[in-house]
Amino acid sequence: MNGLRRILPLALVVCGGLLAASASAQVDITVTRKIVHRIPIAVVGLRPTRMASRGPDLAAKTQSILVSDLEFSTTFEVLPPAFLPFEPREIRLGEEEKVLPSLNQLQVQAMLAVDLTKQGKELVLEGRVYNVSRGTFLGGKRYFGDAKALRTMVHRLADEVVFWLTGERGVASTRIAFATAERRTTELYLMDYDGHNAVLATGNRSINLSPRFSPDGKLLAYTSYRDGNPDLYLLNLETGKRKKVSAVPGLNISPAWSPGGRLLALSLSKGGGTNLYLMRPTGGGLRRLTNGLGISVSPSFSPNGRQIAFTSDRGGSPQVYMVEIEGTNLRRLTFDGGYNASPRWSPRGDKIAFISDRAGGGFQIYLMNPDGSGVQQITTSGSNEDPAWSPDGRHLVFTSNRSGTKDVYVMHADGSGQKRLTRNALNNFAPDWSP
Amino acid sequence: MARETKEVEQRGIRSSTASGRGPVWGSVLFLSGALLLAGCPKRPEVQTGAVRAAEEKVVIGEKEIVVVEEASLNDVFFDFDKSLIRSDAKVALGNDIKWLKANAGVRIVVEGHADERGTNEYNLALGNRRVKAVRDYLVAGGINAKRISTISYGEERPFVVGHDESAWKWNRRGHFVVAK
Numbered sequence: 001m002n003g004l005r006r007i008l009p010l011a012l013v014v015c016g017g018l019l020a021a022s023a024s025a026q027v028d029i030t031v032t033r034k035i036v037h038r039i040p041i042a043v044v045g046l047r048p049t050r051m052a053s054r055g056p057d058l059a060a061k062t063q064s065i066l067v068s069d070l071e072f073s074t075t076f077e078v079l080p081p082a083f084l085p086f087e088p089r090e091i092r093l094g095e096e097e098k099v100l101p102s103l104n105q106l107q108v109q110a111m112l113a114v115d116l117t118k119q120g121k122e123l124v125l126e127g128r129v130y131n132v133s134r135g136t137f138l139g140g141k142r143y144f145g146d147a148k149a150l151r152t153m154v155h156r157l158a159d160e161v162v163f164w165l166t167g168e169r170g171v172a173s174t175r176i177a178f179a180t181a182e183r184r185t186t187e188l189y190l191m192d193y194d195g196h197n198a199v200l201a202t203g204n205r206s207i208n209l210s211p212r213f214s215p216d217g218k219l220l221a222y223t224s225y226r227d228g229n230p231d232l233y234l235l236n237l238e239t240g241k242r243k244k245v246s247a248v249p250g251l252n253i254s255p256a257w258s259p260g261g262r263l264l265a266l267s268l269s270k271g272g273g274t275n276l277y278l279m280r281p282t283g284g285g286l287r288r289l290t291n292g293l294g295i296s297v298s299p300s301f302s303p304n305g306r307q308i309a310f311t312s313d314r315g316g317s318p319q320v321y322m323v324e325i326e327g328t329n330l331r332r333l334t335f336d337g338g339y340n341a342s343p344r345w346s347p348r349g350d351k352i353a354f355i356s357d358r359a360g361g362g363f364q365i366y367l368m369n370p371d372g373s374g375v376q377q378i379t380t381s382g383s384n385e386d387p388a389w390s391p392d393g394r395h396l397v398f399t400s401n402r403s404g405t406k407d408v409y410v411m412h413a414d415g416s417g418q419k420r421l422t423r424n425a426l427n428n429f430a431p432d433w434s435p
Numbered sequence: 436m437a438r439e440t441k442e443v444e445q446r447g448i449r450s451s452t453a454s455g456r457g458p459v460w461g462s463v464l465f466l467s468g469a470l471l472l473a474g475c476p477k478r479p480e481v482q483t484g485a486v487r488a489a490e491e492k493v494v495i496g497e498k499e500i501v502v503v504e505e506a507s508l509n510d511v512f513f514d515f516d517k518s519l520i521r522s523d524a525k526v527a528l529g530n531d532i533k534w535l536k537a538n539a540g541v542r543i544v545v546e547g548h549a550d551e552r553g554t555n556e557y558n559l560a561l562g563n564r565r566v567k568a569v570r571d572y573l574v575a576g577g578i579n580a581k582r583i584s585t586i587s588y589g590e591e592r593p594f595v596v597g598h599d600e601s602a603w604k605w606n607r608r609g610h611f612v613v614a615k
Contacts, residue, residue, distance in 0.1 A: 186591060207591050209555060229586065230559065251563055251587060254556040267560065269587075272567075274560035295560040311557055317516070318557055339516075341554045355554070385554060430555060 038077040039165060041070065041110040042084060042103050042132075044091040049116045049123075051147055058123065058147065059089075059116045062154050066114065068194065069158035069172040072419075074394050074412055075165070079108060093126060103132045110165055114157070122146060127157045129164045138164045151196055171390045171433075176397055177201065177211035177220060178408050178431040180424070188222055190237075193390075193410070193433070195421030201235060202226075210430055212255050217435045219281070221245075221255035221264060232266055234281060245283045256299040256308070257281075263325075265289070265299035265308055276310060278325065289327045296321075300345045300352075302370070309333070309343035309352055309370075320354050322370070333372035339363070342386060345370070346393045346413075353387040353396060365398055367413070378415030389413075391435045397421075399429040507534055508543070508611035511569055512604060515550065518564040520572055524609075528569070531611065532576040545569050546610040547587040548594065550603035555589055562587030569609040584614070 043066060046059040070076040081088050085102050096113035103111055111130040116123060128140035141160050143153040155172035162170030174193045179186050186207045191198035202208040204226040212221045220235040230253055232246035246252040250269035257264060264281050267274050272293040279286045290296040294314040301308055305325070312321045320334040320343045334340035337358030344353045352370055355363040362383025368375045382402025389396055390410075397410050403420065406427040411418040422428040509527035511520065520528065535541065547562030547569075566585035574580045594610070595602040 181591070184592065207588070209559075209591070250585075251559055253559050267556070269560065269563045274563060295557060295564065297556040297560050298554060311554065313516075313557075318553065339553060341557055 037074075039075060039110055040079060040108045041076045041112060041161075041165075042079050042088065042099075042108050043067065043070075043112045043114060044084075044088040044096055044099065045093055045114040046089055046116060047092070048089075049118060051118060051123075058150060062114065062116050062125065062150065063089075065151060065154040065194075066112075066158055069155060069170070070112075070161065072194075072395075072410075072417070073158070073162050073170055073172070074417075075162055075168075075170075076110075079106075093128070096128065096130070097135075097137075100130060100132055100135050104135070108132050112161055119144075123150060123153070125150075125153045125157060127161065129161055131165075151192065155192070169392060171392055171395065174391060175434040176408065176421070176431050177213065177434070178422070178428055179209055179211065180422075181406075181427040181429070188220070191421070195408075195423075198422075201237075210254055211432050212257060213432055213434045214257050214281070215259060215261040215435055221257065221281075223253045223255070232264075245281065246279065254297045254299065256301055258301050258325075259303055259305045263305075265301065267297045267299075276308070276323075289323060289325070290330070298342050300343050301325075302345050303347060303349040307370075309345055309354075311341040311343065320352070320372075333368065333370075335372075336375070344387050344389055346389050347391055348393045351413075353389065355385050355387065362401075365396070365415075378411070378413075379418070381418075384409075386430050388432050390433050395433075397431040397433050399431065508613070510611065511565075511609040513565055513607040513609070515603070515607065516553070516561065518561065518568045520568055525572075528572050528576070532573060532578060535573070535578050535582070542582045542584070542614045544584045544586060544612040544614055546592075546612060547585065547589075548592060548606055548608050548610060549590045550606040551590045551593065551598070552603065553590075555591070559587050559589035559591075562589045565607075565609050 043063065046063050048057045049059040050057060067078045070078050086099055091099060091113065093113055093115040096111065100111065109132055111132050113128045115126045122144055123146065125143040126140065129138045130136065131138055141157060143156060145153050158172040159170035162168060171193055175190050176193055177188060177190050179188055185205045186209065187203060188201040188208045188211050189198045190201050201220065202224065204224060206225040208222055208224045210223050218236065218238055220237055222233055222235065223230050224233050229247065229249060230251055231244055232252040232255055234243045234245055246266060248268050248270055251274055252266060252268060254267045255264055261281065263278050265276055265278055268277050274295045274297060275291060276289040276296045276299055277286055278289055292314060294312060296310055296312040298311040299308045307322055307324055309320060309322050311318055315332060318339050318341050319332055320340045321330060321332050323330040334356065337356045339357040340354055342355045346353065351367045353365060353367055356366050357363055359377065363385050364377055365379045365384045365387045366375055366377050382400045384398055384400045386399040387396050393413065395410055395412055397408060399406050400409050405425060406429045407420055408422045408428045408431045409418055409420050508531050511524040511527055514521065545566045547566035549558035549561045566587060570580065570583050570585055573583060593606045594608065595605040
């Protein structure tokens with residue numbers, strides 16, 4: 001029975017792959033590889049733990065956050081408890097090595113043993129990771145905090161698990177900044193990468209737009225109308241202090257950080273058009289990058305810091321362009337569709353995400369190579385805008401109106417696993433993913 | 436006809452003030468006004484400057500300007516992704532120029548707006564281009580540029596909430612606010 005459960009989803013996937021193969025061979029390969037790539041992992045431990053005798057089972061909550069984090073990472077396939085030949089929640093920390101041989105027989109590659117205990121008013125979360133086939137202990141960590149910090153503790157553990165088993169940094173501890181429009185105000189908020197714990201970042205009752213995390217995650221650049229003109233500010237996320245860094249009369253909008261954080265690109269409406277400029281985040285060293293009476297906005301630096309992709313209407317309609325940071329070799333990347341915009345270079349530099357109206361009926365998110373070739377569409381439902389990459393380049397956050405309001409969603413970089421994060425009946429948009 | 440239309444508009448916009456500037460409620464009421472106006476071909480002469488001026492408080496630079504002046508300035512409407520002054524807008528601006536010449540002490544703010552389609556950042560720049568087109572037209576008509584301030588709100592402050600052309604056509608506009 002257990003074996004059947006195991007086989008069934010795989011069989012379905014293979015069937016789907018074969019059917020799709022007649023239409024497109026590429027779909028077949030993608031689907032198959034996705035399954036093969038994930039590391040089968042068993043999560044054991046987490047006997048029920050409550051702060052108060054009739055309180056909620058925090059161990060069950062921990063389990064659910066952990067499984068969600070590990071699955072979303074696209075690195076793991078968490079085995080359902082029913083598939084295991086023992087009751088995983090009965091395993092006590094210290095006894096977990098006993099089940100390694102039985103997991104190995106099932107060809108499970110990794111095991112995470114977790115324990116959540118109450119220590120006075122605090123919770124202690126401990127996790128230990130094993131390589132099942134070798135029977136070796138890879139690492140362990142213990143986290144202390146109150147019940148409010150539980151989500152954060154679990155996200156940290158999930159990121160450690162990703163690191164121990166892949167050597168890459170996970171994204172479970174990252175945050176997402178976004179704008180929420182309500183009546184006549186638009187404020188910026190920060191939330192966990194899974195949509196929980198949203199906190200207000202601005203609160204000046206004016207219009208605040210285009211939040212962009214600095215590469216070290218300490219500063220948030222954004223445009224605010226708090227003093228009447230759309231000026232550019234930096235918010236120090238550690239101290240809460242705000243600094244106005246560009247206040248030219250007119251637009252001071254669409255900031256982008258260079259990969260090292262030493263330059264800010266932005267758009268100013270000095271003179272006739274709206275053009276791209278570079279400046280130091282401290283406020284000086286303003287240098288003009290584009291010319292003309294047209295519009296150049298929404299810059300995005302290449303990971304090597306040498307080039308900037310941006311939106312411009314210099315050819316008559318909004319299209320994606322590229323320019324060297326010296327202002328040379330300006331070239332157009334998109335030609336299909338009447339409106340292509342919001343380019344965002346992936347952290348690895350291999351793709352540029354952007355939006356296009358080429359499919360008709362609003363905007364969809366696409367990926368292309370940095371030379372404009374190899375375009376692939378990754379959204380289809382509703383109208384979708386504002387793509388921004390996760391720091392590991394495995395996911396994108398974006399805005400969609402598919403539910404009736406504008407809301408922030410996440411997905412994997414191939415368009416799979418789309419998940420809505422904001423549900424406040426207001427319009428939520430302009431997301432940016434922290435490092 | 437003109438008298439009746441204006442009455443409907445004013446009722447709609449007053450309601451929006453009364454309901455705490457609720458954008459949805461105000462615009463639903465406004466839409467009924469817009470429907471009446473639809474019978475008036477090629478001249479969407481919505482005298483929003485007059486009524487909305489009374490409820491706005493605008494901060495420009497360091498100075499806070501409380502807007503109280505009742506003025507008959509006509510808003511200007513644009514085509515999608517365009518900042519070209521249409522022929523109907525030229526009629527409206529012609530009247531605006533006459534009024535501004537008759538009220539030489541009045542300073543105005545031109546707000547640039549865009550409909551919700553396209554990116555927020557691009558629409559800020561588009562709204563900016565629209566207000567510059569309006570300002571240039573007024574200046575060419577003999578109005579001193581020093582009397583005109585401009586600001587773009589892009590798609591962030593829609594006049595009519597809605598997701599089709601019936602709302603969008605009102606949101607692509609140059610809106611006048613009188614500063615005193």
